[in-house]
Amino acid sequence: MIEVENVHKGFDGTPVLEGVDFEIDECNLFAIVGHSGSGKSVLLRHLVGLLQPDQGHVRVGDTDLATLSDDELETVRTRFGMLFQGGALFDSMTVYDNVSLPLRLHTDQPESEIEARVMEELERVELRAAADQTPASLSGGQVKRVALARAIVRKPQYLFYDEPSSGLDPETSSVIDALIKQLSRTLCRMGVMVTHDMHSVLSIADQVGFLHEGQMRFVGTVEELRACTDPVLCDFLEANAYQL
Amino acid sequence: MISALASKVVTLFQHVGRFVRLLGEAFGSPIYDGPTYRQNLAREMKQVGVESLPIVAIAAAFTGGVTTEQTIYQMRYPLIPESTVGAIVVPSVILEFGALITAFILAGRVSARIAAELGSMRTNGQIDALSVMGISASGYLVWPRVLAGVITFPFLYIVASVVGGAAGFGVAATSGTVTPAEFLSGARSFFTGFMAVYGLVKAVVFGFLITAIACYVGFYTEGGAQGVGRSATRAAVTTCMFVLVADYLLALLML
Numbered sequence: 001m002i003e004v005e006n007v008h009k010g011f012d013g014t015p016v017l018e019g020v021d022f023e024i025d026e027c028n029l030f031a032i033v034g035h036s037g038s039g040k041s042v043l044l045r046h047l048v049g050l051l052q053p054d055q056g057h058v059r060v061g062d063t064d065l066a067t068l069s070d071d072e073l074e075t076v077r078t079r080f081g082m083l084f085q086g087g088a089l090f091d092s093m094t095v096y097d098n099v100s101l102p103l104r105l106h107t108d109q110p111e112s113e114i115e116a117r118v119m120e121e122l123e124r125v126e127l128r129a130a131a132d133q134t135p136a137s138l139s140g141g142q143v144k145r146v147a148l149a150r151a152i153v154r155k156p157q158y159l160f161y162d163e164p165s166s167g168l169d170p171e172t173s174s175v176i177d178a179l180i181k182q183l184s185r186t187l188c189r190m191g192v193m194v195t196h197d198m199h200s201v202l203s204i205a206d207q208v209g210f211l212h213e214g215q216m217r218f219v220g221t222v223e224e225l226r227a228c229t230d231p232v233l234c235d236f237l238e239a240n241a242y243q244l
Numbered sequence: 245m246i247s248a249l250a251s252k253v254v255t256l257f258q259h260v261g262r263f264v265r266l267l268g269e270a271f272g273s274p275i276y277d278g279p280t281y282r283q284n285l286a287r288e289m290k291q292v293g294v295e296s297l298p299i300v301a302i303a304a305a306f307t308g309g310v311t312t313e314q315t316i317y318q319m320r321y322p323l324i325p326e327s328t329v330g331a332i333v334v335p336s337v338i339l340e341f342g343a344l345i346t347a348f349i350l351a352g353r354v355s356a357r358i359a360a361e362l363g364s365m366r367t368n369g370q371i372d373a374l375s376v377m378g379i380s381a382s383g384y385l386v387w388p389r390v391l392a393g394v395i396t397f398p399f400l401y402i403v404a405s406v407v408g409g410a411a412g413f414g415v416a417a418t419s420g421t422v423t424p425a426e427f428l429s430g431a432r433s434f435f436t437g438f439m440a441v442y443g444l445v446k447a448v449v450f451g452f453l454i455t456a457i458a459c460y461v462g463f464y465t466e467g468g469a470q471g472v473g474r475s476a477t478r479a480a481v482t483t484c485m486f487v488l489v490a491d492y493l494l495a496l497l498m499l
Contacts, residue, residue, distance in 0.1 A: 075378065088373035
């Protein structure tokens with residue numbers, strides 16, 4: 001379970017998050033939506049411990065991330081996997097080396113086991129043939145898929161997705177959505193997704209949080225989202241109607 | 245005026261604190277996987293050391309040659325023995341020019357590259373990706389680069405000193421003013437083992453400063469492409485300044 005309690009955060013005196021509260025249950029995929037600049041990415045960075053709240057708590061399981069030392073935080077993060085918006089692959093490494101990196105640095109597995117595991121995940125994202133290529137030779141969608149393979153190669157308990165379908169064509173976006181859905185439903189990984197893509201949200205999310213002016217204005221299921229009564233949320237959904 | 249000065253002093257201390265913290269984290273973090281770290285260190289040593297060899301050798305050769313020419317020009321009075329040329333050129337190269345010329349070349353070539361590389365990794369999210377994977381980004385990225393600088397810089401210094409001295413000898417021998425025997429006699433009469441030790445200590449200090457400052461500047465890059473460009477420039481300028489200050493302090497302490 002992930003629990004966010006009364007989180008406040010500001011930068012240079014400008015408040016970005018102002019008392020955010022919500023909880024995410026095991027095996028659920030939680031989508032955070034909102035206008036640009038509403039603090040979605042800032043909130044996501046709090047969930048993985050890249051930022052610490054000025055006030056409030058972020059708990060992953062029973063652990064309050066703000067109370068951990070750097071070493072303890074690194075240990076907790078071994079249960080995390082994250083898909084970054086631009087992929088964040090290491091361009092000096094091949095696809096294989098990128099995906100195998102978490103296994104090499106955190107496990108004592110022999111090379112044969114690492115190779116089998118890496119190939120299994122590359123197979124899942126349909127990029128087994130690209131193992132020896134460098135990220136520079138891949139398309140945007142392929143980079144996202146490799147980054148997803150790297151995020152899940154250690155079978156993390158918690159998965160975080162920052163704009164997983166941004167910059168992708170609808171077909172590739174659907175492929176990424178299907179992979180995220182598979183990870184959440186089949187493998188029971190808890191997922192948190194920050195996105196602008198309402199089509200993705202409505203098709204794969206279990207719960208949705210609407211972040212507006214630094215506060216979580218709505219938290220509920222997709223069905224509850226569709227039956228919105230809050231005028232601000234309804235306006236946001238109408239503005240994204242072309243995606244629905 | 246006073247508040248602006250105070251603000252600058254506070255900023256300076258913040259930089260020093262973050263610099264020390266970054267290095268503490270880098271060298272205090274666990275080595276997760278020996279082969280991967282050795283591979284990173286070897287790659288950095290190749291980029292810092294091997295790939296800098298040609299430019300260091302060329303710069304050292306010209307510096308040695310020019311120093312000899314200028315010394316010969318200043319020694320044109322008949323009362324000064326010709327062996328003085330060797331006595332000035334060789335110690336100058338070993339004590340000062342070998343390390344300083346190498347440092348300036350690496351400050352431009354290596355520190356700008358390291359700062360741009362880490363800055364680009366910061367802006368592209370790769371440093372955050374390492375952190376989220378549970379890997380100490382400072383340990384993984386900073387440690388091999390600083391160690392590579394400290395290990396390879398003394399070798400570059402030795403190459404620069406040998407090439408600079410040899411170039412000086414060659415210029416002296418072909419000048420018609422100083423015979424090779426006189427040049428070597430002068431060089432031998434003033435050379436001491438301490439000079440080489442002093443030069444090597446400088447090389448280690450310069451190697452550390454150049455790579456550590458570059459890592460610091462690059463690691464904390466802010467902004468996009470402009471930020472990366474700023475970091476590369478700032479790293480080159482800052483390392484040159486710190487090399488000069490360290491050069492003076494080492495001379496005060498050791499000579």
